[in-house]
Amino acid sequence: MAKNKKNxxxxxxxxxxxxxxxxxxxxxIMLQTLHAAPPPTTGTFKDESNRVELTLKxxxxxxxxxxxxxxxxxxxxxxxLALTGTKVVCNHGECGACTVLLDGRAVYSCHxxxxxxxxKEVITVEGLMQGExxxxxxxxFIEKDGMQCGFCTPGQxxxxxxxLNEHPHxxxxxxxxxxSGNICRCSAYPKIADSVVAAAKK
Amino acid sequence: MSPTADHNLHVSGTARFIDDIxxxxxxxxxxxxxxxxxxxxxxALDTAAAGxxxxxxxxxxxxxxxxxxxxxxxxxxxxxxxxxxVVYRGEPLTLIVAETMRAARxxxxxxxxxxxxxxxxxxxxxAYDQGRLIAPPRTFVLGxxxxxxxxxxxxxxxxxxxGHQEHLYxxxxxxxxxxxxxxxxxxxxxxxxGAVQKxxxxxxxIPMHLIEVEAPRLGGAFGGKEEQATNWACLCALAxxxxxxxxxxxxxxxxxxxxxxxxxxxxxxxxxxxxxxGKILAYEVFMFQNAxxxxxxxxxxxxxxLFHAANSxxxxxxxxxxxxxxxxxxxxxxxxxFGGPQAMFVIEAALDKACHAMAMDKLSIQGxxxxxxxxxxxxxxxxxxxxxxxxxxSAMDIYQTDSRQKALTTFNxxxxxxxxxxxxxxICFGISFTSKFLNQAGALVHVYNDGSVRISTGAxxxxxxVNDKLRAVAARVFSIDEERILLDTTxxxxxxxxxxxAASTGSDxxxxxxxxxxxxxxSALKQFVARCHDIDDPEQIILNNETVxxxxxxxxxxxxxxxxxxxxERVDLSAHAFYATPHLFFDRQTEKGQPFAYHVYGTGVVExxxxxxxxxxxxxxxxxxxxxxxxxxxxxxxxxxxxxxAQGLGWMTMExxxxxxxxxxxxxTLSTYKIPDIQFMPDDLQVExxxxxxxxxxxxxSKAVGEPPFMYGIGVYFALLNAIRAFRPNAETYYSAPLTPxxxxxxxxxxxxxxxxxxxxxxxxxxxx
Numbered sequence: 001m002a003k004n005k006k007n008x009x010x011x012x013x014x015x016x017x018x019x020x021x022x023x024x025x026x027x028x029i030m031l032q033t034l035h036a037a038p039p040p041t042t043g044t045f046k047d048e049s050n051r052v053e054l055t056l057k058x059x060x061x062x063x064x065x066x067x068x069x070x071x072x073x074x075x076x077x078x079x080x081l082a083l084t085g086t087k088v089v090c091n092h093g094e095c096g097a098c099t100v101l102l103d104g105r106a107v108y109s110c111h112x113x114x115x116x117x118x119x120k121e122v123i124t125v126e127g128l129m130q131g132e133x134x135x136x137x138x139x140x141f142i143e144k145d146g147m148q149c150g151f152c153t154p155g156q157x158x159x160x161x162x163x164l165n166e167h168p169h170x171x172x173x174x175x176x177x178x179x180s181g182n183i184c185r186c187s188a189y190p191k192i193a194d195s196v197v198a199a200a201k202k
Numbered sequence: 203m204s205p206t207a208d209h210n211l212h213v214s215g216t217a218r219f220i221d222d223i224x225x226x227x228x229x230x231x232x233x234x235x236x237x238x239x240x241x242x243x244x245x246a247l248d249t250a251a252a253g254x255x256x257x258x259x260x261x262x263x264x265x266x267x268x269x270x271x272x273x274x275x276x277x278x279x280x281x282x283x284x285x286x287x288v289v290y291r292g293e294p295l296t297l298i299v300a301e302t303m304r305a306a307r308x309x310x311x312x313x314x315x316x317x318x319x320x321x322x323x324x325x326x327x328x329a330y331d332q333g334r335l336i337a338p339p340r341t342f343v344l345g346x347x348x349x350x351x352x353x354x355x356x357x358x359x360x361x362x363x364x365g366h367q368e369h370l371y372x373x374x375x376x377x378x379x380x381x382x383x384x385x386x387x388x389x390x391x392x393x394x395x396g397a398v399q400k401x402x403x404x405x406x407x408i409p410m411h412l413i414e415v416e417a418p419r420l421g422g423a424f425g426g427k428e429e430q431a432t433n434w435a436c437l438c439a440l441a442x443x444x445x446x447x448x449x450x451x452x453x454x455x456x457x458x459x460x461x462x463x464x465x466x467x468x469x470x471x472x473x474x475x476x477x478x479x480g481k482i483l484a485y486e487v488f489m490f491q492n493a494x495x496x497x498x499x500x501x502x503x504x505x506x507x508l509f510h511a512a513n514s515x516x517x518x519x520x521x522x523x524x525x526x527x528x529x530x531x532x533x534x535x536x537x538x539x540f541g542g543p544q545a546m547f548v549i550e551a552a553l554d555k556a557c558h559a560m561a562m563d564k565l566s567i568q569g570x571x572x573x574x575x576x577x578x579x580x581x582x583x584x585x586x587x588x589x590x591x592x593x594x595x596s597a598m599d600i601y602q603t604d605s606r607q608k609a610l611t612t613f614n615x616x617x618x619x620x621x622x623x624x625x626x627x628x629i630c631f632g633i634s635f636t637s638k639f640l641n642q643a644g645a646l647v648h649v650y651n652d653g654s655v656r657i658s659t660g661a662x663x664x665x666x667x668v669n670d671k672l673r674a675v676a677a678r679v680f681s682i683d684e685e686r687i688l689l690d691t692t693x694x695x696x697x698x699x700x701x702x703x704a705a706s707t708g709s710d711x712x713x714x715x716x717x718x719x720x721x722x723x724x725s726a727l728k729q730f731v732a733r734c735h736d737i738d739d740p741e742q743i744i745l746n747n748e749t750v751x752x753x754x755x756x757x758x759x760x761x762x763x764x765x766x767x768x769x770x771e772r773v774d775l776s777a778h779a780f781y782a783t784p785h786l787f788f789d790r791q792t793e794k795g796q797p798f799a800y801h802v803y804g805t806g807v808v809e810x811x812x813x814x815x816x817x818x819x820x821x822x823x824x825x826x827x828x829x830x831x832x833x834x835x836x837x838x839x840x841x842x843x844x845x846x847x848a849q850g851l852g853w854m855t856m857e858x859x860x861x862x863x864x865x866x867x868x869x870x871t872l873s874t875y876k877i878p879d880i881q882f883m884p885d886d887l888q889v890e891x892x893x894x895x896x897x898x899x900x901x902x903x904s905k906a907v908g909e910p911p912f913m914y915g916i917g918v919y920f921a922l923l924n925a926i927r928a929f930r931p932n933a934e935t936y937y938s939a940p941l942t943p944x945x946x947x948x949x950x951x952x953x954x955x956x957x958x959x960x961x962x963x964x965x966x967x968x969x970x971x
Contacts, residue, residue: 082224083215084215084218084221084222085214085215085216086215087219087372087373087421088221088454089372089373089374089455090455090871091454091455092455092871092873094871094872094873095372095872097372124215125213125214125215126214126215126216128214129214134210134213134214138213138214139213141209141212141213142209142210142213145209145837145838145841147209147212147213147665148422148665148666148667148841148845149371149372149373149419149420149421149422149423149664149665150208150209150211150212150217150419150421150665151219151371151372151373151421151422152372153212153213154212154213154215157213175880176880176881177881179880180879180880180881182879182880183372183872183877183879184372184880185369185370185371185372185422185424185849185877186422186665186841186845187844187845187847187848187849187878187883188841188844188845189844189848189878189879189880189883190844190883191841191844192880193880
C-alpha cells in the first residue's frame with residue numbers, strides 16, 4: 001500500500017512535542033473541549049481494561065488519551081473523538097472511505113492502529129474547514145457536483161488533499177492513480193476528477 | 203443552480219448517516235446471529251451461555267415476537283427470526299442486545315445451534331425442475347410465434363446467463379430505534395419508510411400511529427434498501443420496544459454482503475427468427491429467475507423482465523415466459539433496472555447470435571428493427587413515440603459510428619495483440635411502478651410567515667438528487683429563490699402511506715404532489731392579492747422573481763411582504779396535496795394494458811480494447827444519447843446517467859458473486875468482489891441529452907432518469923465479443939455475464955469452459971402444473 005508508506009518527512013516524536021512548544025499546558029485546555037464532545041457512537045470504548053497512553057494531534061488540537069492497544073485509528077477518530085465525518089465502509093483497507101491525512105499523507109484509518117499515529121498529526125475532513133470557511137477542495141467538490149449520496153465524499157476529499165500535497169498540479173494520470181484507492185458506488189467518478197482539477201487551479 | 207444544503211454537509215463531514223447520529227443515553231447495541239447452513243432443520247438453539255456473557259442484556263428469538271412472525275410486502279413469507287428451519291446461509295436466527303457493539307458481536311460464538319442438514323438447491327433450473335416456484339410462470343404473447351417460424355430465413359437459439367450483483371451501497375444496512383414517551387421512533391436507512399412502519403406495526407402488533415419511521419438520507423441504496431432495510435429496522439424496533447431503551451443495529455460490510463439479497467441471477471433460453479432482409483419476425487424466450495429463499499420483490503421484478511423482453515425492438519410475434527424459482531440463497535431483491543437489464547441482455551444476445559450466423563452487421567439489424575410511433579409493445583401499450591429511432595440516429599451522427607467502425611477495422615488489421623470492438627445499445631424503459639397502487643404520492647408544504655418554505659414528501663434522498671429537483675419545483679411554482687426552500691427528512695409522521703422511493707419515480711410522483719400543494723398556496727395568495735387590490739380575475743396576478751405582478755406590471759409587493767400581509771389577514775399558508783398517476787391499468791389475466799406513464803429511450807455507444815494475450819481489456823469510449831425530456835436539474839441527471847452506466851458496465855464485466863456448493867458467498871469483501879473504480883471508467887465518456895418525446899412525459903415535461911442508463915452498460919459485452927472475434931474469428935463465444943478477463947481469455951485462446959451449445963437442452967415451453 002503506497003498510501004500507508006511511512007513518510008520520510010514525518011516528524012519524530014521529540015520534534016512533535018517541541019513543535020507544540022508550550023506543550024501539555026495548552027493541550028489540557030483543548031482536551032477539555034474534546035471531552036465535551038458528543039458521547040461515543042458505537043460503544044467500542046466501554047472496555048476499560050488494558051489501556052495505554054496515546055498522544056497525537058488531530059485537526060490542530062493536541063489529544064492525550066488512553067486506549068486499548070487494538071484500537072484502530074478510525075475507531076479513535078469516530079468513537080472517541082466523535083469526528084463522524086470519516087466513514088467506515090469496508091473496515092479492511094479496500095475502499096478508501098476512511099481516508100485521513102497522517103502527517104500530510106493520505107492513509108486508510110481503518111487499516112492502522114491508533115498507536116501508529118502516536119506523536120503524529122492527523123487531519124480529518126472536519127479539520128479542512130477554516131472556521132466557517134470551506135477549504136478550496138470542499139468548494140470544488142460542491143461546484144463540480146463531485147458527489148451523489150455523499151458517503152464516500154469525506155474520504156474522496158482527503159485522498160484528493162493527499163494527492164495535491166504530493167502533486168500540486170496533477171495530470172490526468174496522477175489524478176486517476178491518486179484517486180483509485182477510493183470507491184464511489186454512485187460512480188460520480190467523472191465529476192470527482194473534475195473537482196480535483198478545479199481544486200488544483202484554486 | 204445553487205449549491206444544496208446537503209452538499210455543504212457532505213464536504214464538511216457533518217452530514218449524519220445512521221451510524222453518525224450521536225446516540226442517546228443508555229443506548230444498547232444489537233447484532234444478529236445467522237444461519238451457517240443453506241437448508242437445515244434447527245434441532246437446538248441454546249442462548250443460555252451467551253446470555254451470561256458480560257454486557258449482554260437480552261437475546262431475542264422468534265418466540266419473543268409479539269405479533270406477526272413474518273415480514274414481506276408482496277407475500278408476507280419471510281420469518282423475521284427463523285425458528286424451526288433455515289433456508290439460506292445468513293438467515294437471522296437470534297438478535298443479541300448488549301451494552302456495547304463488541305459484546306453483542308462476541309456473544310454470537312456462545313450460542314449453540316444444532317442443525318439437521320437438508321438438501322439445498324442453488325440453481326434456478328434445478329429449482330424449477332423440482333417445482334420450487336415463488337409463483338406460477340407468466341407468459342406475454344404478441345402475434346403467434348409458431349405461425350411465424352416457417353416464414354423465417356434464419357432461426358437461432360441459445361442460452362443466456364447473467365449473474366448476481368451486489369448493491370454495495372457504501373452505507374450498510376442499519377437502524378436506530380428508541381421510545382419517545384409511548385411512541386416508537388425508528389431512524390432507518392430505507393427507501394420505504396412507509397413499508398418499514400407497516401411491518402413494525404405488524405410484528406409488534408401495535409397501530410401504525412404509534413410508530414414514526416424517518417429516513418434522513420441514505421448512503422446509497424440502488425434498490426437494496428427498498429425491501430431489505432425492513433428486517434433490520436424491525437429487529438431494532440423489537441428490541442427497543444421491549445427493553446424501553448434506545449437500540450442501534452448497524453451491519454458491518456461483511457455481514458451486509460452475507461445476509462442480504464442481490465440482483466437476481468437469470469438463466470434464459472431464446473429462439474429468434476429473421477427474414478433475409480434482417481427483419482425480426484419472431485422471438486421466443488424463457489427466463490428462469492433465481493429468487494433466493496423468499497418472495498421479496500421477485501414477482502414484480504419478474505414482471506418487469508417480461509415488459510422489457512423485447513427491449514427497443516418492434517417484433518410482430520413475441521412469446522416471453524418467465525418464472526421465479528425458489529432456491530436456498532439470500533432472497534434476491536430490487537436493483538437498478540429491476541429485472542429489465544436481465545431481459546434486455548437476452549434479446550441483445552439473441553440479435554448478436556443471429557447477426558453472427560447471418561454474417562450481417564448487427565448495427566444495421568438493430569437500427570432496422572427499432573420501435574416506431576405506431577409500434578405496439580407485447581403488453582398491448584402503444585409506443586406512440588419515435589424516441590427509439592431518434593436516439594439511435596442521433597447516436598450514430600454524434601459519435602460518428604460509421605467512421606469509428608472503419609477506424610477500428612483498420613486498427614485491428616494493423617495490431618495483432620490488441621483488438622478493438624464497438625457496439626451500440628438501444629434502451630427503452632417504462633416509467634411507473636408496475637403495481638398500480640404504488641403510483642401515488644403526497645406532499646406537505648409550509649410557508650412560514652418570514653417567507654421561508656419547508657417541504658416534506660415521501661421521497662428519500664439517496665444521492666439521486668431528488669431533493670434538488672423538488673426544491674426546483676417549489677422555487678418554480680412560487681418563483682422564489684431556492685435558498686428560501688428547505689427539504690425536510692422523509693418521515694411517516696409528515697407524509698403518510700408513501701410509496702417506496704424506487705422505480706425511478708421519486709421525482710415524478712412526489713414532484714407532482716408537491717407542485718399541486720404549492721399551487722394551492724399560490725392560488726390562495728393570488729386571491730388574497732386580488733381582494734386587496736380590487737382585481738377581478740386572480741389569474742391576472744403572477745409571482746415573478748420574488749415580486750407580485752399584475753397584468754405584467756410589478757406592484758410594490760415582494761414575496762416577504764406578501765407572505766407577511768397574507769399571514770396577518772389569516773390566509774392558510776400550508777397545504778397538503780396528493781398525486782396518483784392517471785390512465786394506468788393492467789390486466790394480469792390477458793397480460794395487456796397500459797402499465798407505464800411513458801417510456802424513456804436512449805442509445806449507448808461503447809468501444810473497447812482487448813489484450814488478446816491476457817484477456818484484460820479497457821473501455822476506451824462511451825457515447826450516450828439519452829432522452830431526458832426537459833431536465834429539472836441537468837447536473838443531477840448527468841450524474842445519474844454516468845453512475846448508472848458505470849454500474850451496468852460493472853455488472854457486465856467485473857462484478858462476480860460466487861456462491862460455494864454450500865451456499866456460502868465467497869465474494870463477501872471488497873477484495874474479492876470488485877466494482878468499478880475511477881480508473882475503470884471509460885477514458886472518454888460523453889452524454890448528450892435530447893428531448894425525444896416531450897408530449898407523454900412527466901413533471902414539467904421532464905423524464906425519470908434513475909434506472910434506464912444502467913442498461914447502456916450491456917453494450918460492453920457485445921463490444922468485447924466483437925473485439926474477441928477480431929482476434930479469433932471462429933471464437934466460440936457465449937453469453938454468460940459478467941465477461942470477466944478470465945472468460946475473455948478462454949474465448950481468445952479457443953478453450954471452452956462451457957458446455958457445447960448442442961449439449962444444452964433448451965426450455966421454451968413451460969411445464970404443466
